[in-house]
Amino acid sequence: MNEAMQQPVAAVKGIGEETAAALADIGIATVGELLAYAPYRYDDYEQKDLAAVRHEEKVTVEGKVYSAPLLTYYGKKKSRLSFRMLADRYLITVVCFNRPYLKEKIALNETVTVIGKWDRHRQTINAYELRFGPAPETTGIEPVYSVRSPLTVKTMRRLMKAAFEQFGEHIPDPLPPALRRAYRLVDKQEALRALHFPRTREELHQARRRLVYEEFLLYQLKMQALRRLMRDERRGVVHSFSEERLSSFLSGLPFALTNAQRRVIGEILADMRSPRQMNRLLQGDVGSGKTVVAAVALYAAALSGFQGALMVPTEILAEQHARSLAELFADTDVTIALLTSSVKGKRRKEVLAELEEGTIDIVVGTHALIQEGVRFRRLGLVITDEQHRFGVEQRRILREKGHAPDVLMMTATPIPRTLAITAFGDMDVSVLDEMPAGRKKVETYWVKHHQFARVLDFIEKELRRGHQAYVICPLIEESDKLDVQNAIDVHSQLVHYYRGKYEIGLMHGRLSADEKERVMRAFSENRIHVLVSTTVVEVGVNVPNATVMVIYDAERFGLAQLHQLRGRVGRGDAQSYCILIADPKSEVGKERMRIMTETADGFVLAEKDLELRGPGDFFGTKQSGLPEFRYGDPVHDYRILEVARRDAAKLVSSAAFWRDEAYAGLRAELEASGILDGEKLD
Numbered sequence: 001m002n003e004a005m006q007q008p009v010a011a012v013k014g015i016g017e018e019t020a021a022a023l024a025d026i027g028i029a030t031v032g033e034l035l036a037y038a039p040y041r042y043d044d045y046e047q048k049d050l051a052a053v054r055h056e057e058k059v060t061v062e063g064k065v066y067s068a069p070l071l072t073y074y075g076k077k078k079s080r081l082s083f084r085m086l087a088d089r090y091l092i093t094v095v096c097f098n099r100p101y102l103k104e105k106i107a108l109n110e111t112v113t114v115i116g117k118w119d120r121h122r123q124t125i126n127a128y129e130l131r132f133g134p135a136p137e138t139t140g141i142e143p144v145y146s147v148r149s150p151l152t153v154k155t156m157r158r159l160m161k162a163a164f165e166q167f168g169e170h171i172p173d174p175l176p177p178a179l180r181r182a183y184r185l186v187d188k189q190e191a192l193r194a195l196h197f198p199r200t201r202e203e204l205h206q207a208r209r210r211l212v213y214e215e216f217l218l219y220q221l222k223m224q225a226l227r228r229l230m231r232d233e234r235r236g237v238v239h240s241f242s243e244e245r246l247s248s249f250l251s252g253l254p255f256a257l258t259n260a261q262r263r264v265i266g267e268i269l270a271d272m273r274s275p276r277q278m279n280r281l282l283q284g285d286v287g288s289g290k291t292v293v294a295a296v297a298l299y300a301a302a303l304s305g306f307q308g309a310l311m312v313p314t315e316i317l318a319e320q321h322a323r324s325l326a327e328l329f330a331d332t333d334v335t336i337a338l339l340t341s342s343v344k345g346k347r348r349k350e351v352l353a354e355l356e357e358g359t360i361d362i363v364v365g366t367h368a369l370i371q372e373g374v375r376f377r378r379l380g381l382v383i384t385d386e387q388h389r390f391g392v393e394q395r396r397i398l399r400e401k402g403h404a405p406d407v408l409m410m411t412a413t414p415i416p417r418t419l420a421i422t423a424f425g426d427m428d429v430s431v432l433d434e435m436p437a438g439r440k441k442v443e444t445y446w447v448k449h450h451q452f453a454r455v456l457d458f459i460e461k462e463l464r465r466g467h468q469a470y471v472i473c474p475l476i477e478e479s480d481k482l483d484v485q486n487a488i489d490v491h492s493q494l495v496h497y498y499r500g501k502y503e504i505g506l507m508h509g510r511l512s513a514d515e516k517e518r519v520m521r522a523f524s525e526n527r528i529h530v531l532v533s534t535t536v537v538e539v540g541v542n543v544p545n546a547t548v549m550v551i552y553d554a555e556r557f558g559l560a561q562l563h564q565l566r567g568r569v570g571r572g573d574a575q576s577y578c579i580l581i582a583d584p585k586s587e588v589g590k591e592r593m594r595i596m597t598e599t600a601d602g603f604v605l606a607e608k609d610l611e612l613r614g615p616g617d618f619f620g621t622k623q624s625g626l627p628e629f630r631y632g633d634p635v636h637d638y639r640i641l642e643v644a645r646r647d648a649a650k651l652v653s654s655a656a657f658w659r660d661e662a663y664a665g666l667r668a669e670l671e672a673s674g675i676l677d678g679e680k681l682d
């Protein structure tokens with residue numbers, strides 16, 4: 001990064017205080033960050049033959065006005081303007097709603113360009129946009145950025161233009177020319193130009209190829225550098241514990257372990273006994289019983305005289321895990337503490353002091369665990385749950401709080417093994433591929449929105465049996481505020497419906513940590529019968545008495561996410577149900593709902609999810625469970641990831657990389673990431 005790129009966005013002409021603040025809101029503070037901000041899709045204004053356009057597809061059509069426009073009003077302010085247009089050899093109708101002023105401008109025989117939705121049956125375009133004159137020839141492709149108000153996509157396009165004009169020449173290229181040549185990659189300046197102002201699809205493709213490679217290479221360089229540092233640390237922790245006490249703990253569990261749990265526990269304990277540092281990924285489908293596996297490992301660490309840390313992505317989960325560990329360890333002398341950002345004041349001081357003294361054996365927490373001031377006496381084992389929410393850097397910090405502690409990462413996201421190894425570095429993988437006995441398949445139904453009343457009756461039947469239900473609220477893209485409002489609305493609807501009979505709880509991200517904890521506790525103790533929630537309950541929540549999961553607007557979720565949500569029920573012996581409420585318009589949307597009703601296996605769903613992704617979401621594809629990238633998708637761009645990994649390994653172990661000027665750009669990026677922390681690898 002050079003100085004130009006590090007200037008605050010306000011350095012761009014036309015960006016005032018307000019715009020700068022709005023940009024900061026979406027994580028853009030510097031010129032470099034602005035220029036790196038990728039569109040999540042592109043609108044293609046390329047013209048197509050109407051015969052080839054599908055029903056309801058967006059089109060751009062240029063043609064001549066063939067009939068005088070007809071304007072009709074209905075209601076107070078609503079109007080409909082229509083005219084006939086001759087486009088190539090087709091005579092079609094154009095309709096514009098609520099733009100009466102256009103009437104004066106539309107003249108017979110004039111050339112106009114219409115952008116809108118094609119109604120194939122009526123041979124009509126419902127126009128979003130009407131441009132006078134022929135379609136622009138320069139480019140048919142316009143970037144669409146994800147923005148939050150007061151920013152608009154239009155403003156973003158303007159800002160990009162201004163930023164590029166002013167700073168385009170100063171965009172540094174961290175890739176050495178030799179590498180660029182080897183893969184025929186465009187330079188960085190050209191890549192960003194084409195990212196924001198593409199003239200053709202091919203340009204866009206080349207830009208993307210280049211940006212994805214750079215991104216993956218940097219990621220892999222970080223991983224490989226980190227690995228070398230780890231290898232240099234002489235030895236990992238050797239855990240030695242009493243097998244007898246461990247077995248008596250296992251036999252005291254409230255259930256018999258599955259064979260898969262036994263096998264995986266064996267693998268983990270073997271790693272822990274050995275002087276080699278454990279670096280293991282534990283994959284298990286939702287509800288496969290990962291928590292107890294973590295508990296056994298933590299217990300083994302405690303028996304060996306070490307401390308263990310369990311790090312999870314949300315406070316709700318931290319509290320839940322702390323609670324269930326406390327239950328599991330009730331008959332032992334293991335001490336457990338909770339450390340999240342809502343543990344404050346005196347209590348916090350106590351926990352910190354006890355961690356440092358070593359009187360706490362196991363600590364469960366969120367990001368708060370990796371803050372400064374948290375010190376351990378003998379940290380021997382670190383377990384992270386849903387590790388994708390933690391970056392490489394955060395893992396490094398936690399690791400360094402001990403002396404090369406063993407590391408176990410748990411995830412419920414099914415990731416093909418080879419991909420996991422590549423994406424997370426060379427770690428060992430364990431898989432829990434068996435569900436606890438007695439589990440019944442969650443019956444999944446797909447209903448339409450207008451059937452909601454029946455859904456409410458269905459829920460009531462389950463409530464009468466003493467069971468509980470979740471209702472996940474409509475999801476509004478990019479707007480946390482509206483999500484919360486939706487949850488509040490659905491909540492009051494349900495309160496009204498079940499008045500006097502059942503307790504309805506409400507959970508969303510804007511509640512304070514205390515409130516969340518209170519609601520969650522009430523739900524898990526069955527004092528709340530129906531929990532209305534935004535997707536904050538997505539991961540890990542465990543209330544076995546809940547048997548119904550209702551998901552509003554299910555078509556807006558990815559299959560993997562739906563599977564996660566569905567995994568909140570079916571965690572006990574009772575038959576459970578998942579009800580997807582969705583009116584998907586597209587065939588793919590309908591297919592996705594059907595697949596959910598038919599498939600219970602997370603791995604199968606993950607594969608289907610991939611298959612069903614059209615080329616439409618070009619940049620937007622984010623495969624949950626893998627590290628999040630700005631440009632690349634580790635699944636789609638797997639081959640680039642492989643190449644980048646090989647190149648990174650070669651670079652890190654070559655003297656030239658650490659010395660030559662050609663690599664200064666890459667080294668600077670590596671240093672900026674804080675991975676090396678002043679340490680030199682040579």
Ligand SMILES: Nc1ncnc2c1ncn2[C@@H]1O[C@H](COP(=O)(O)OP(=O)(O)OP(=O)(O)O)[C@@H](O)[C@H]1O
Pocket residue numbers: 255256257258261284285286287288289290291292411412436437539540541542544567568571
């Ligand atoms: N071998 C077993 N037999 C019966 N019940 C089990 C067994 N192992 C775990 N359970 C129970 O199954 C439920 C789910 O386990 P757990 O919460 O560990 O799942 P998980 O793998 O973490 O799932 P998720 O990813 O959905 O959080 C818990 O209520 C747990 O007590």
